[in-house]
Amino acid sequence: MWKELTKGIFKENPIFIIVLGLCPALGVSTQVVNALGMGAGVIFVLVSSNIFVSLLKDFIPNKVRIPAYIVIIASFVTIVEMVMHAYAPSLFKSLGVFVPLIVVNCLILGRAEAFANKNTVWSSILDAIGMGIGFTLSLILIALIREVFGSGTITLFAMGDFDGVIRIPVLYAAPMRVLSLSAGALLVMGYLKAFFNWYASRGRA
Numbered sequence: 001m002w003k004e005l006t007k008g009i010f011k012e013n014p015i016f017i018i019v020l021g022l023c024p025a026l027g028v029s030t031q032v033v034n035a036l037g038m039g040a041g042v043i044f045v046l047v048s049s050n051i052f053v054s055l056l057k058d059f060i061p062n063k064v065r066i067p068a069y070i071v072i073i074a075s076f077v078t079i080v081e082m083v084m085h086a087y088a089p090s091l092f093k094s095l096g097v098f099v100p101l102i103v104v105n106c107l108i109l110g111r112a113e114a115f116a117n118k119n120t121v122w123s124s125i126l127d128a129i130g131m132g133i134g135f136t137l138s139l140i141l142i143a144l145i146r147e148v149f150g151s152g153t154i155t156l157f158a159m160g161d162f163d164g165v166i167r168i169p170v171l172y173a174a175p176m177r178v179l180s181l182s183a184g185a186l187l188v189m190g191y192l193k194a195f196f197n198w199y200a201s202r203g204r205a
Helices: 002-006 022-027 032-056 062-087 089-098 100-104 106-116 121-151 169-173 182-204
Strands: 153-155 165-167
Touching: 002 121, 022 089, 022 100, 022 121, 022 182, 032 062, 032 089, 032 100, 032 106, 032 121, 032 153, 062 089, 062 100, 062 106, 089 100, 100 106, 106 121, 121 153, 121 169, 121 182
Parallel strands: none
Antiparallel strands: 153 165
């Protein structure tokens, strides 16, 4: 049980090891708040879809399993989209097209096909939670590096008098703007992927 829960955090990390779900990792990682919002949405959809796929695996004909998975995933993405639109409109606007694109996120569809379709409901829940946490932590790490060095800020959720933006004095005055651009996302991803590969190779040595 512990292995199923923790494998997605490092050993089978969705972004840095398995290399799935890169579109949102590159597209919404300009601010930490976006990474948190996207991560929460992905965890909800991943857990919910894994549960239903595992429950219905014996009833879904093999020929239509992929379309069936997409329908299940799309149902939960619609719930996320409606809730986010109603209660976090600024986050919804910031994430834009990447919220409905959760439907075709390779990570969610991949876990439904590779794991939930072959395992029990409980194992599927643990797998989804672990993979979701691993995806979210990776997204936050990329966003934190890009925002801190690219904008000199850390953007969180606004509460009361706090506007949600932490400004880092030196970096805020002279940020490395390239990291906040698309090229910066690829640059950060490349270096982090290289680090994870190096760390994994040490474990195998």
